[in-house]
């Protein structure tokens with residue numbers, strides 16, 4: 326998985342936040358005093374669930390279910406689930422965290438088979454189930470990855486033979502939409518087939534998994550090569566691989582395309598897994614990868630065509646990783662829309678161009694390209710935070726419709742169907 330590699334290869338020992346595998350001591354505490362002040366061992370009914378805890382200067386150490394967990398006292402007070410601190414109807418905190426003494430220490434601690442009880446200096450009592458603590462501790466997190474993915478080149482993608490779902494199954498069955506979302510989350514690409522070739526039916530497909538994200542292009546858009554908007558997408562020209570809306574502060578993350586008509590030649594769609602390419606850069610040139618993560622760039626959309634007047638600006642690095650586990654979550658790559666570089670001093674500019682070249686080389690390898698001809702009936706969902714798209718030049722009349730989707734709402738739908746997202 327990419328993130329694991331990121332953690333080890335990219336930052337290596339330089340990254341304070343990379344977690345050692347199978348560790349007992351987390352980085353926060355390795356620097357602090359860890360002299361036990363109170364220790365207790367408790368045998369629960371089942372031998373295997375022996376629990377023991379030690380009170381240290383500033384944290385509680387808990388051994389439970391083969392795990393060693395460390396909880397900061399402020400964290401424990403802040404996560405009290407008593408009725409006055411937490412509203413279980415709304416799943417919201419009521420406690421004012423700013424009112425917690427940052428040097429707080431328990432007055433008394435005890436436990437029974439299932440629960441740890443802490444009495445605080447003001448006699449407030451907090452109860453924490455051991456299972457809850459295990460599930461919510463830093464050490465007990467089962468997945469280092471937020472989003473499990475299968476990175477692909479053309480061969481991997483074709484070998485996987487991911488099935489498309491039909492319009493009927495997608496709309497009428499929960500399995501249909503779940504299987505679809507599973508594929509989409511793993512590959513950043515998924516198809517629905519047998520969709521009636523209308524904008525209205527395409528909208529129904531979109532709304533099955535998300536709320537539509539309205540942008541300067543409208544809600545549901547539909548376009549041909551009439552240059553009705555000031556962008557090359559509205560011509561017959563070829564478009565090299567890119568992600569869309571790089572000039573938004575938060576680029577659109579999911580994109581849906583449906584080719585409603587094409588009478589002519591060419592116009593095939595090109596797809597490339599940007600995370601696969603980024604991973605190749607990470608392995609071959611880790612410093613280039615790091616630079617692509619660090620250097621912020623401006624992207625811009627300036628339009629004055631007929632009544633459409635827009636000037637959008639987005640600033641951010643090409644590669645974006647979560648700071649706590651170095652997992653890649655967003656690639657912003659569009660050489661057409663990249664604006665003047667004025668966010669980088671001269672002595673970094675050349676290194677950045679070299680890093681950009683390394684990534685471009687990977688993105689352009691023919692073996693990484695997956696080509697598909699979009700036809701009426703076939704709706705394509707692309708994760709625009711990960712998979713780049715492009716198109717071949719074409720002749721004749723070609724009409725596409727589609728929309729952008731809110732990422733949060735797609736992921737929400739996936740979680741409600743039991744998927745990890």
Ligand SMILES: C[N+](C)(C)CCCC[C@H](N)C(=O)O
Pocket residue numbers: 542546548556557558567568569570571659661662
């Ligand atoms: C998809 N739709 C035709 C509505 C918009 C196309 C946007 C094109 C722009 N250069 C970009 O890459 O963001």
Ligand SMILES: O=C(O)CCC(=O)C(=O)O
Pocket residue numbers: 558564569594714715716725
């Ligand atoms: O015409 C196409 O197939 C895609 C054009 C494009 O890149 C876009 O609309 O975002």
Ligand SMILES: [Fe+2]
Pocket residue numbers: 558567568569714
């Ligand atoms: Fe595009």
